Amino acid sequence: MTTLDTAERDVVAKRPIRWHIAIFLLPAVLVYTAVMIIPLFDTLRLSLFRIVDGQSVFVGLDNFRTVFGDPLWAASFWNALRNNLVFFLIHMVVQNPIGIALAALLSLPVLRFRSFYRTAIFLPTILSFVIVGFVWKLILSPIWGIAPFLLDIVGMKAFFAPWLGRPGSALITVSLVSVWQNIGIPMMLIYAALLSIPDEVLEAAECDGVTGWSQFFKIKLPLILPTIGIVSILTFVGNFNAFDLIYTMQGAIAGPNYSTDILGTLLYRTFFGFQLQLGDPNMGAAIATAMFFIILAGVCLYLFVIQRRIRRYQF
């Protein structure tokens, strides 16, 4: 081992620039720059311009002043942000706890048909959101849907409502469909974390009389906290970038009465236009930039405040 190390160090001394690293990185860097970094900076640039009389003119932060200052623009932006927060909170409150619970159940050694459950619960995640959106729209349809039919069989038809069509329930319904689709991801990540807990630790806990629920809360949960942190930040980024499911279920107009409008759908309508409304790339870029900073702020908060306080254990 040591001889190899010194040999390697000699090679480094002879050839200080290791070109192969740059060359191996080059394709990925080029592709990533072309499809991510350049568009990102171009979006930031675009948000500082405005079309005046057919000419693109630099207007500084004027577009942002419109988004946050103009009463009508601000109303739709804050509405979208509020809906987005609700969308995120529902995921945090419903998706992640259930995901942890499912993972805990799956990791129980006494459970039979484990791989079947694992596959079945993970399956919606690999389905296209278009399929998920349309299937749920059909299930919940008051006319042909299976939901009112099933409720009718058990005599609970009165509890059925056209949930997707009511401003009060549409956002919650869409969020729950999204939870249904995505629950496989926290489940799998946490399941993997649970499996990586060494048996010695659990055996030691059992020797000390820590079993069952208290074992989960006192031993397993602290050990999977870093994974829960990762799952939360993935949920956060995913939710604030969300667009597809709302678009397929409620349309670009995110009805009824904009009650399911989130930042992604607002950006889409502004940037590309909608029906008779012509697209406005500059204002769209301003909204996209605002989204970028919201996500950046959230990720920074996690990285610098939360992640540093999570205690990690090494075995």
Next chain:
Amino acid sequence: MNTTMKRMMLATAVAALSSGIAPAFAEDVTLTIESWRNDDLSIWQEKLIPAFEAKNPGIKVVFSPLAPTEYNAAINAKLDAGSAGDLITCRPFDLSLAMYQKGQLTAVDGLAGMENFSPVAKSAWQTDDGKTTFCVPMASVIHGFIYNKEAFEKLGIAVPTTEDEFFAALEKIKADGTYVPLAMGTKDQWEASTMGYQNIGPTYWRGEEGRLALIAGKQKLTDPEWVEPFATLAKWGPYMGDGFEAQTYPDSQNLFTLGRAAIYPAGSWEIAPFRAQATFEMGAFPPPVRKAGDECFISDHTDIGLGANAKSKHPEETKKFLEWVASPEFADLYSNALPGFFSLSSAPITLQDPVAQEFLSWRAKCKSTIRSNNQILSRGTPNLDTETWISSANVINGTETPQQAGERLQKGLDSWYKPAAQ
């Protein structure tokens, strides 16, 4: 080897000969039509173009449609690059207006046959001052109600002509319970506005009179003419199917064609697909008037026009084709080939489809107008058309009062639109 040589020489000779002779008869000119109507490809190829070519030897026409969703972007790019066809199918209002302002479309005012079109028909393809027209109007869609004739006969309901009769009929259908009275939902929101508000509204704001007054700033959306249709629309809710808030546009179509609903607030474009699916007999009636004897108004919305590419290499032939499109012959051929899309020509035409003919007959009885918010008023943000969808759906859902709807729409319009007259 030898025979091949001979054949090749012969072929060359024939080719040389024919190319030498052809100019003497004037070469065939090929015109290309750009369009988004790829559904109509066979109609153009089999009916319309042969009719034109038979009369105009020496001109060949090619119909080359693009996907409807790509058309707007693609045609603009083609025009900018100078690679667009000779004839451009025109979307109504701002999209085509922008082409004309960029000098990409030729004015068609002097064209023979343009006198066949009323000012309303031309309004979608005119400059804001109404002085220049740049596309020949081709077709419009008319709003009204399609009903299930069997259901009406079974329940002994006469076709309603006034609003009171309309609601009495709805009440009777609801009391009977066999049929859903009105096949419409508010999930997709646009039907509430397009088939609801814009369908019954012209009777209240007196068609063009109100529409132009709104553009001129002489009327406001908070005026009774514009708020009352919302109030009437709000009364539709109880007659729509169970859970109409989550009922989509295809749901409503299926509900009606399966014979489970009695009345369908419609646009005439539904006629052909309904014909293909419904097994019962259908009828149609125009939006009911408020009191017996009132003047009736219909939304006869301009949808498709045809213009000439200013950079066309064959301006003469292009002009000839446009004149043919403006002729009564084209009006008749086109309207019959596509029941539900009515030629905008004022030349009398007869349609084979009785429901389509019924829709068309209202033009003679009632005054035509176009959707109130499509010209000029939908240029800014918030977009008046989209906001009208939302308010119409809200009013039916009962989450907004008619007054609130009017105020919200006017406030949005005021934020960017300054009428020229004031």
